[in-house]
Amino acid sequence: xxxxxxxxxxxxxxxxMTLRAIETLKGVDLILAEDTRTSSFLxxxxxIDRPLQSHHLHNEHKTVExxxxxxxxxxxxxxxxxxxxxxxxxxxxxxxxxxxxxxIAVECLPGPTALIPALVVSGxxxxxxxxxxxxxxxxxxxxxxxxxAALGVTVVFYESPYRVVRxxxxxxxxxxxxxxxxxxxxxxxxxxxILRGTAPELVAHFARTEPKGEFVVVVGV
Numbered sequence: 001x002x003x004x005x006x007x008x009x010x011x012x013x014x015x016x017m018t019l020r021a022i023e024t025l026k027g028v029d030l031i032l033a034e035d036t037r038t039s040s041f042l043x044x045x046x047x048i049d050r051p052l053q054s055h056h057l058h059n060e061h062k063t064v065e066x067x068x069x070x071x072x073x074x075x076x077x078x079x080x081x082x083x084x085x086x087x088x089x090x091x092x093x094x095x096x097x098x099x100x101x102x103x104i105a106v107e108c109l110p111g112p113t114a115l116i117p118a119l120v121v122s123g124x125x126x127x128x129x130x131x132x133x134x135x136x137x138x139x140x141x142x143x144x145x146x147x148x149a150a151l152g153v154t155v156v157f158y159e160s161p162y163r164v165v166r167x168x169x170x171x172x173x174x175x176x177x178x179x180x181x182x183x184x185x186x187x188x189x190x191x192x193x194i195l196r197g198t199a200p201e202l203v204a205h206f207a208r209t210e211p212k213g214e215f216v217v218v219v220g221v
Contacts, residue, residue, distance in 0.1 A: 002071050004099045005078040006092060008085040008111030009042055011214075012189035016112045022046050024109060029075040032067065034091055038082045055079065060091050064098040071104050083214075084113045089133040089158050114187050114216050119156055121194055122182035124220035129154040135167070145174040155219045161211040165203060171219055172199030180220040186213040 005024050010016040025031060025048045032055035033039035039052060055063060071077050079086045079095060085108070086092035099106050119126045130153050135141050148155050155175075159167050164183070171181060183195040183202055191213065195202055199219075 001076065001105070002074045003076050003105040003107055004068075004071055004095065005076065006086050006096070006106065006108040007078045007080050008109060008113065009039075009080050009083060011083040011112050011114045011187050012192075014042070014045060016188060017042075017046065018109070018111050021109055021111055022048065025050065025078055025080070027076070028078040030070065030077045032077060032079045032095075034081040034086075039080055042080075055091055055095070057091050060094050064095045067095060068098045068102050068104060071099060072102055085111060088113055088115065112188075114158070114184075114214070115156060117187055118182075118184035118216035119154070119218055121184060122154075122218040122220070123196065124154050124180060124182060124218050126154060129156060131156045134158050137163075142170075142174075145170055149175045152221055154221060157217040157219075159215045159217055161213060161215065164211050164215045164217065165206050167217060168199045168203045168206070171217070172203065175199070175219055182218040182220075184216045184218065185211075187216065189213070 005028060007021050007024055025043065028050060030051050030053060032053055034056045036052050036054050067077060079092055081090035084090065087096065096106050115131055119129060130148065130151055132148060132155055135144060135157065157167060177198055177200050179198065181197060181199050181202055185193045195205060
């Protein structure tokens with residue numbers, strides 16, 4: 001049936017792709033991908049041969065209405081991101097909102113995300129937590145850190161290898177040098193690594209070891 005499907009993709013290990021996700025992607029009329037090169041590899045691996053179209057942060061404002069019109073006209077469309085669940089620090093929200101505004105059915109499949117595995121394996125309290133994702137690079141960043149530090153709950157960040165040391169330094173400054181921190185790197189991949197300590201201790205670690213890969217940083221209470 002004509003519908004928008006939100007389809008999670010593996011954050012690293014291709015074995016995390018669900019059977020339902022594969023079946024859904026094989027059955028739709030069009031697949032929207034954050035990066036068609038990354039998704040082409042995934043689709044080829046699972047023998048999925050469907051039309052592929054780019055849908056990313058830089059063009060989604062222009063394309064959401066056109067995509068919604070295609071679904072309203074009877075097509076089924078799936079949205080995938082480079083890794084994890086679309087809409088979680090990835091493109092997806094604008095398209096979901098436009099489809100719902102037009103009365104179009106939206107279905108989100110359960111599946112991989114870096115957030116939950118990192119939170120659970122951190123060993124930090126996960127009964128109440130705040131997912132912040134990527135902090136703004138400049139405007140409002142310090143104010144936001146101060147607000148998060150005052151919440152009294154576990155806070156989860158996403159960060160790149162180029163800015164993770166800066167983030168840890170700011171955590172030590174705003175949350176305090178004694179707050180427990182877990183850094184989870186390359187979730188589900190060959191070189192997955194979990195580092196635990198205080199922010200200053202982790203900054204010292206990365207002064208000796210160059211940060212590589214994608215990071216989830218969990219700050220406890």
